[in-house]
Amino acid sequence: MTDGKSLDFRIPSDVQYIEGVVGQVVERCQALAYSRRHTALNVPVALTEALSNAILRGNGDDARRAVVVRVEIDDVQLVAEVRDEGTGFDLLACTEDSTSAENLHREDGRGLFLMQKLMDRVERYTEQATGGNVVRLVLHRA
Numbered sequence: 001m002t003d004g005k006s007l008d009f010r011i012p013s014d015v016q017y018i019e020g021v022v023g024q025v026v027e028r029c030q031a032l033a034y035s036r037r038h039t040a041l042n043v044p045v046a047l048t049e050a051l052s053n054a055i056l057r058g059n060g061d062d063a064r065r066a067v068v069v070r071v072e073i074d075d076v077q078l079v080a081e082v083r084d085e086g087t088g089f090d091l092l093a094c095t096e097d098s099t100s101a102e103n104l105h106r107e108d109g110r111g112l113f114l115m116q117k118l119m120d121r122v123e124r125y126t127e128q129a130t131g132g133n134v135v136r137l138v139l140h141r142a
Contacts, residue, residue: 009069013059013084018051021069025080028073034141042118042139043078049111050082050135058084058133068132077120078139083132 007024011017022044029039051067059065068083115122121138 005072005074007069007071007073009067011067011069012063013055013061013065013067014063015052015055018048018055021051022047025071025073025078028071029078032073032075032141034078038139038142046115046118046122046137046139047080047082049115050080050137053111053135054082054084054086054133058086060086076141078137078141080137081134082137083127083130083134086133 007028009021009024011021025047026039026044029043034043051069054067055061059067065085069080070083071078071080073079112122115135115137118139119137120140121136123136123138125134125136126132127134
């Protein structure tokens with residue numbers, strides 16, 4: 001699972017696994033003295049959103065499908081890649097400003113917005129080898 005700098009997980013598409021994955025990533029960030037804000041807010045919220053989107057949207061909440069997570073953490077930055085078995089999506093088209101008047105009362109559509117506010121960079125691509133959908137989160141240590 002780990003080589004000292006990376007954490008690798010393969011979990012079924014079941015939300016019960018999110019907390020365990022996020023907890024281990026936060027622990028690694030704490031060990032590397034990431035800021036309290038990063039370990040209490042930025043990392044857990046953004047990673048939870050990425051995992052829940054992969055499970056519920058990418059894999060359609062189908063426990064037979066898997067989510068693969070690879071997190072590289074060092075004293076400079078965190079790079080987390082969350083891969084599902086879905087077909088992908090247009091990151092820009094799917095990100096809506098949750099603070100705009102027309103979105104204030106919506107119960108969905110906030111995950112991508114939150115990830116982009118809490119991380120330094122959010123990217124989406126299709127993995128060529130497997131065809132899986134990948135969301136990459138990048139956070140620079142402050």
